[in-house]
Amino acid sequence: MRYVALLRGINVSPRTQIAMADLRALLEGLGYGDVRTHLRSGNALFTAAEEDAAGLAARIGRRCAEELGVGPAVILRTVPELRAVVEENPLEVRDPARFMVVFQAEAPDRKVVDGIDPALYAPEEVAAGRRELYMYFPDGLRRTKLPALLEERSRVPATMRNWNTVTRLLSLGESSP
Structure with missing residues (x-):
């Protein structure tokens, strides 16, 4: 595998x-x-x-x-599974450098995501996938609000990658033996 x-x-x-x-x-x-x-x-x-x-x-x-x-x-x-992450992306990728996927060890708790008032992190966007959260940061990554809000409410191990890295890893994985 x-x-x-x-x-x-x-x-x-x-x-x-x-x-x-x-x-x-x-x-x-x-x-x-x-x-x-x-x-x-x-x-x-x-x-x-x-x-x-x-x-x-x-x-x-x-x-x-x-x-x-x-x-x-x-x-x-x-x-x-990485192919599915790319294909099932529910958000528009407007800028791949500002579009992130948070990979979690287990399915995201949708109550956690839905329980955060969007006014606290606007104009940032978030959508839940199978075991991922998709996020868009139109103002860049320097002063994001959403990751800290999610991390303080969730104890699931996770790591974030930008869309360019996600799609490159998929390409490398599919072209490797």
């Missing part, structure tokens, strides 16, 4: 630094094949015979903590 691993909070501060070569070596050391990384933000593609995504994610997170000193949340999607 071909997977995309999204590690939360990698290379955003000096204490979360992980070289992508080290991440590749770690994944290969776990026995995964066809390992490839994309950008410096903790995106990796790999092939594993195991189909227990939660187990794979936990194993990768533990090994990152043991070997690299950083224990990130690890969110996994298979390449077909």
